[in-house]
Amino acid sequence: MAKDENRKELAHPEYWNQRYASAEKESKDGSAAMASFEWLRTFANLRPFFEKYLPAASIGYHILHLGCGNSTLTADLYALGYTNQTSVDFSQVVIDAMIMKHSNLNTCWLVMDVRDLQLPDASIDVAIDKGTLDAMIHGSLWDPPDDVKDNVGKYANEVARVLKPGGQWFSIT
Protein backbone atom coordinates (compact mmCIF):
# COMPACT_ATOMS: atom_id res chain seq x y z
CA MET A 1 0.00 0.00 0.00
CA ALA A 2 1.25 3.51 -0.78
CA LYS A 3 2.74 5.48 2.11
CA ASP A 4 0.23 7.70 3.92
CA GLU A 5 1.91 10.90 2.65
CA ASN A 6 1.44 9.65 -0.93
CA ARG A 7 -2.19 8.70 -0.33
CA LYS A 8 -2.86 12.16 1.07
CA GLU A 9 -1.93 13.71 -2.28
CA LEU A 10 -4.88 11.96 -3.94
CA ALA A 11 -7.31 14.40 -2.31
CA HIS A 12 -5.80 17.33 -4.23
CA PRO A 13 -6.54 18.40 -7.84
CA GLU A 14 -2.84 19.20 -8.46
CA TYR A 15 -1.98 15.51 -8.13
CA TRP A 16 -4.65 14.48 -10.63
CA ASN A 17 -3.94 17.29 -13.10
CA GLN A 18 -0.31 16.21 -13.20
CA ARG A 19 -1.23 12.55 -13.58
CA TYR A 20 -3.69 13.22 -16.40
CA ALA A 21 -1.26 15.61 -18.13
CA SER A 22 1.31 12.77 -18.18
CA ALA A 23 -1.31 10.40 -19.57
CA GLU A 24 -2.04 12.91 -22.30
CA LYS A 25 1.65 13.19 -23.22
CA GLU A 26 1.85 9.42 -23.50
CA SER A 27 -0.89 9.42 -26.14
CA LYS A 28 0.80 8.67 -29.47
CA ASP A 29 1.26 12.02 -31.16
CA GLY A 30 -0.15 14.48 -28.67
CA SER A 31 -3.32 14.95 -30.71
CA ALA A 32 -4.75 11.45 -30.05
CA ALA A 33 -7.41 11.18 -27.38
CA MET A 34 -6.21 10.40 -23.84
CA ALA A 35 -6.33 6.64 -23.29
CA SER A 36 -8.82 5.57 -20.66
CA PHE A 37 -7.69 4.16 -17.34
CA GLU A 38 -10.15 2.14 -15.32
CA TRP A 39 -9.91 2.06 -11.52
CA LEU A 40 -11.11 -0.96 -9.52
CA ARG A 41 -13.34 -2.65 -12.12
CA THR A 42 -13.99 -2.46 -15.86
CA PHE A 43 -17.45 -1.87 -17.23
CA ALA A 44 -17.60 -5.51 -18.35
CA ASN A 45 -17.05 -6.56 -14.72
CA LEU A 46 -19.64 -4.12 -13.42
CA ARG A 47 -22.31 -4.57 -16.07
CA PRO A 48 -24.27 -7.28 -14.16
CA PHE A 49 -24.35 -4.97 -11.10
CA PHE A 50 -25.69 -2.04 -13.13
CA GLU A 51 -28.20 -4.24 -14.92
CA LYS A 52 -29.50 -5.40 -11.56
CA TYR A 53 -29.65 -2.06 -9.75
CA LEU A 54 -29.90 0.78 -12.30
CA PRO A 55 -33.42 1.84 -13.22
CA ALA A 56 -34.29 1.14 -16.89
CA ALA A 57 -32.69 3.56 -19.35
CA SER A 58 -36.07 4.37 -20.87
CA ILE A 59 -37.08 6.21 -17.66
CA GLY A 60 -34.57 8.96 -18.55
CA TYR A 61 -33.21 9.34 -15.03
CA HIS A 62 -30.45 11.89 -14.49
CA ILE A 63 -27.16 10.12 -13.65
CA LEU A 64 -24.30 12.00 -11.99
CA HIS A 65 -20.73 10.62 -12.17
CA LEU A 66 -18.73 11.80 -9.17
CA GLY A 67 -15.02 12.04 -10.04
CA CYS A 68 -15.41 10.55 -13.53
CA GLY A 69 -11.68 10.62 -14.41
CA ASN A 70 -10.96 9.12 -17.84
CA SER A 71 -13.10 6.05 -17.21
CA THR A 72 -15.27 4.66 -20.01
CA LEU A 73 -18.30 4.42 -17.69
CA THR A 74 -20.22 7.44 -19.02
CA ALA A 75 -19.78 6.30 -22.64
CA ASP A 76 -20.61 2.67 -21.77
CA LEU A 77 -23.87 3.63 -20.05
CA TYR A 78 -24.67 6.03 -22.89
CA ALA A 79 -24.37 3.12 -25.32
CA LEU A 80 -27.00 1.30 -23.24
CA GLY A 81 -29.41 4.22 -23.64
CA TYR A 82 -28.58 6.29 -20.52
CA THR A 83 -28.31 9.63 -22.31
CA ASN A 84 -29.14 11.95 -19.40
CA GLN A 85 -25.73 12.06 -17.68
CA THR A 86 -23.54 14.66 -16.01
CA SER A 87 -19.90 13.74 -15.35
CA VAL A 88 -17.84 15.86 -12.95
CA ASP A 89 -14.22 15.87 -11.82
CA PHE A 90 -12.07 18.50 -10.14
CA SER A 91 -9.28 17.97 -12.67
CA GLN A 92 -9.57 20.54 -15.46
CA VAL A 93 -7.09 18.48 -17.51
CA VAL A 94 -9.24 15.34 -17.54
CA ILE A 95 -12.51 17.19 -18.15
CA ASP A 96 -10.98 19.02 -21.16
CA ALA A 97 -9.75 15.66 -22.48
CA MET A 98 -13.14 13.99 -21.97
CA ILE A 99 -15.01 16.83 -23.69
CA MET A 100 -12.75 16.38 -26.70
CA LYS A 101 -12.79 12.58 -26.67
CA HIS A 102 -16.56 12.28 -26.28
CA SER A 103 -17.77 15.18 -28.41
CA ASN A 104 -20.13 12.66 -30.09
CA LEU A 105 -22.06 12.13 -26.82
CA ASN A 106 -24.83 14.52 -25.86
CA THR A 107 -23.80 14.60 -22.17
CA CYS A 108 -22.42 17.20 -19.83
CA TRP A 109 -18.77 17.26 -18.55
CA LEU A 110 -18.02 19.76 -15.79
CA VAL A 111 -15.03 20.75 -13.69
CA MET A 112 -16.45 20.49 -10.20
CA ASP A 113 -15.46 19.51 -6.67
CA VAL A 114 -17.75 16.81 -5.29
CA ARG A 115 -17.48 18.49 -1.87
CA ASP A 116 -19.12 21.58 -3.32
CA LEU A 117 -21.48 20.48 -6.09
CA GLN A 118 -22.74 23.39 -8.18
CA LEU A 119 -26.02 21.60 -8.85
CA PRO A 120 -29.55 22.29 -7.60
CA ASP A 121 -31.04 20.46 -4.63
CA ALA A 122 -32.95 17.27 -5.49
CA SER A 123 -31.91 17.29 -9.16
CA ILE A 124 -30.20 13.87 -9.52
CA ASP A 125 -31.75 10.40 -9.63
CA VAL A 126 -28.59 8.26 -9.50
CA ALA A 127 -25.11 9.28 -8.31
CA ILE A 128 -22.17 6.98 -9.09
CA ASP A 129 -18.77 7.01 -7.41
CA LYS A 130 -16.05 4.63 -8.59
CA GLY A 131 -12.82 5.19 -6.71
CA THR A 132 -13.45 8.83 -5.76
CA LEU A 133 -14.25 8.26 -2.10
CA ASP A 134 -11.06 6.17 -1.92
CA ALA A 135 -9.06 9.17 -3.13
CA MET A 136 -10.18 11.08 -0.02
CA ILE A 137 -9.16 8.44 2.48
CA HIS A 138 -5.80 8.01 4.19
CA GLY A 139 -4.59 7.23 7.69
CA SER A 140 -6.37 5.00 10.18
CA LEU A 141 -9.83 3.76 9.22
CA TRP A 142 -10.69 3.48 12.94
CA ASP A 143 -9.53 6.96 13.85
CA PRO A 144 -9.43 8.99 10.61
CA PRO A 145 -7.48 12.27 10.51
CA ASP A 146 -9.51 15.51 10.61
CA ASP A 147 -9.04 16.28 6.90
CA VAL A 148 -10.53 12.87 5.97
CA LYS A 149 -13.55 13.40 8.25
CA ASP A 150 -14.02 16.89 6.85
CA ASN A 151 -13.72 15.86 3.16
CA VAL A 152 -15.91 12.75 3.45
CA GLY A 153 -18.51 14.63 5.53
CA LYS A 154 -18.78 17.48 3.00
CA TYR A 155 -18.94 14.98 0.12
CA ALA A 156 -21.73 12.89 1.70
CA ASN A 157 -23.75 16.01 2.59
CA GLU A 158 -23.48 17.32 -0.97
CA VAL A 159 -24.55 14.02 -2.55
CA ALA A 160 -27.50 13.81 -0.14
CA ARG A 161 -28.48 17.38 -1.04
CA VAL A 162 -28.48 16.90 -4.84
CA LEU A 163 -30.21 13.50 -4.83
CA LYS A 164 -33.97 13.47 -5.29
CA PRO A 165 -35.94 11.80 -2.50
CA GLY A 166 -35.57 8.06 -3.12
CA GLY A 167 -32.51 8.66 -5.33
CA GLN A 168 -29.66 6.14 -5.37
CA TRP A 169 -25.94 6.53 -4.60
CA PHE A 170 -23.72 3.76 -5.94
CA SER A 171 -20.31 3.69 -4.30
CA ILE A 172 -17.79 1.34 -5.88
CA THR A 173 -14.87 1.42 -3.49
Ligand SMILES: C[S@@+](CC[C@H](N)C(=O)[O-])C[C@H]1O[C@@H](n2cnc3c(N)ncnc32)[C@H](O)[C@@H]1O
Ligand atom coordinates in the same frame (compact mmCIF):
# COMPACT_ATOMS: atom_id res chain seq x y z
C1 LIG B 1 -9.34 6.87 -8.41
S1 LIG B 1 -9.81 8.00 -9.64
C2 LIG B 1 -11.28 7.23 -10.29
C3 LIG B 1 -11.63 7.74 -11.67
C4 LIG B 1 -12.84 7.05 -12.32
N1 LIG B 1 -14.05 7.22 -11.53
C5 LIG B 1 -12.60 5.58 -12.55
O1 LIG B 1 -13.32 4.76 -12.00
O2 LIG B 1 -11.68 5.22 -13.30
C6 LIG B 1 -10.49 9.32 -8.64
C7 LIG B 1 -10.99 10.49 -9.46
O3 LIG B 1 -11.69 11.35 -8.58
C8 LIG B 1 -11.32 12.68 -8.84
N2 LIG B 1 -11.50 13.40 -7.55
C9 LIG B 1 -10.89 13.17 -6.37
N3 LIG B 1 -11.36 14.00 -5.42
C10 LIG B 1 -12.29 14.78 -6.04
C11 LIG B 1 -13.11 15.85 -5.60
N4 LIG B 1 -13.06 16.31 -4.32
N5 LIG B 1 -13.96 16.40 -6.49
C12 LIG B 1 -14.02 15.98 -7.78
N6 LIG B 1 -13.24 14.98 -8.26
C13 LIG B 1 -12.39 14.39 -7.39
C14 LIG B 1 -9.88 12.61 -9.34
O4 LIG B 1 -9.52 13.73 -10.14
C15 LIG B 1 -9.91 11.31 -10.14
O5 LIG B 1 -10.26 11.55 -11.48
